[in-house]
Amino acid sequence: MPPRSPLPPRHGLGAAWLRTPDRDKPHPDPWPTMGAWLRHRLPERVDVERMLAEQRFVHDDGSPVAEEQPYAPHTFVWFHRDLPDEVEVPGEIVVVHRDERLVVVDKPAFLSSIPRGRHVRQSVVTRLRAELELPELSPLHRLDRVTSGLLMLATTRQWRGPYQSLFQAGAVRKTYRAVAPVRDDLELPLVVRNHLVKQRGTWQAEVVPGAPVNAETLVELESRSGEHGVYRLTPRTGRTHQLRMHLNDLGIPIVDDPLYPTVLDLEVDDFSRPLQLLAAEIAFTDPIDGTERRFTSVRSLPLLPAEAL
Structure with missing residues (x-):
């Protein structure tokens, strides 16, 4: 289970999270930076470069994940996804x-x-x-x-x-x-x-x-x-x-x-x-x-x- 999210809900939705893999001791870490790992981990449609520049990826303590930050195993990363435009549904709840x-x-x-x-x-x-x-x-x-x-x-x-x-x-x-x-x-x-x-x-x-x-x-x-x-x-x-x-x-x-x-x-x-x-x-x-x-x-x-x- 992940730790508690450092980000508050947005639009009523909790933040998404990812975790880097545990260290495989016989093999070196395959990604030099956290930015490289995020690009590998997320679909191509996600603009990782922009989200990193806007400091939308954060660690457990709320500090931003930097593009050139050295890769670290067993690390949680939190972020809010971009939501598509939606037509408002008529009618009252x-x-x-x-x-x-x-x-x-x-x-x-x-x-x-x-x-x-x-x-x-x-x-x-x-x-x-x-x-x-x-x-x-x-x-x-x-x-x-x-x-x-x-x-x-x-x-x-x-x-x-x-x-x-x-x-x-x-x-x-x-x-x-x-x-x-x-x-x-x-x-x-x-x-x-x-x-x-x-x-x-x-x-x-x-x-x-x-x-x-x-x-x-x-x-x-x-x-x-x-x-x-x-x-x-x-x-x-x-x-x-x-x-x-x-x-x-x-x-x-x-x-x-x-x-x-x-x-x-x-x-x-x-x-x-x-x-x-x-x-x-x-x-x-x-x-x-x-x-x-x-x-x-x-x-x-x-x-x-x-x-x-």
């Missing part, structure tokens, strides 16, 4: 609940839960770490970027384990609602059970016939308006794209789903058609004090584009 252990928010569609890939500053974690002044804030479960609704976060590392274990044990009762077509020949309620797999680098998940069940969802129709209805979805597992796959496989794909049944070629800043899927309720027994907790989304279906609100 509503804080539904906050106490010393938990923050529960209601996020808009298109906002990533965690900083990842092209969505770093435009993520729930990055925004709220800065806005709430909680540098260790971290999500306790997943919520797709295009999905709206409730997301639970731990305020510090101290509380992450007890609450995350609830999700791992299936002890959190989650309810979703979705707008999808109505099939008159489909008898509801029903439970969908199958084996879902999403391969790294692919857009869509897939069903593996004959494999042991790893995904289960109770599907109920709550209301109907013309050819569409509002479905109540109660997942008993939490596979990637589970609810979207299960409704699609029933022949009732969720309205405005960019991946199911067909992958749509949409721009990353196209916020015009939010997926009609809402993480509506979360309930559980608190592992710390034993109280019953229940949180409800402030949003309702159909979900409108932010500019229409």
Whole structure:
């Protein structure tokens, strides 16, 4: 484990770190300077020369790493990465609940839960770490970027384990609602059970016939308006794209789903058609004090584009 970072968070993100290798006594150090090692260690797209000149690489004590500083083994180097420009995601993050252990928010569609890939500053974690002044804030479960609704976060590392274990044990009762077509020949309620797999680098998940069940969802129709209805979805597992796959496989794909049944070629800043899927309720027994907790989304279906609100 690295020592504590000498750099404060920036944009709600902690500093990155690297460590030079331990000394290999039979062989001389292959890099004459720390600058040479950083160029070897970091991708070509990183402007190491500029960052060194701006004193953005620092040691454990906060002193800058110099270009011509002699290479030293087992040395930690800290820095903040350059972040790409991002289009601001419309919509408000509503804080539904906050106490010393938990923050529960209601996020808009298109906002990533965690900083990842092209969505770093435009993520729930990055925004709220800065806005709430909680540098260790971290999500306790997943919520797709295009999905709206409730997301639970731990305020510090101290509380992450007890609450995350609830999700791992299936002890959190989650309810979703979705707008999808109505099939008159489909008898509801029903439970969908199958084996879902999403391969790294692919857009869509897939069903593996004959494999042991790893995904289960109770599907109920709550209301109907013309050819569409509002479905109540109660997942008993939490596979990637589970609810979207299960409704699609029933022949009732969720309205405005960019991946199911067909992958749509949409721009990353196209916020015009939010997926009609809402993480509506979360309930559980608190592992710390034993109280019953229940949180409800402030949003309702159909979900409108932010500019229409």
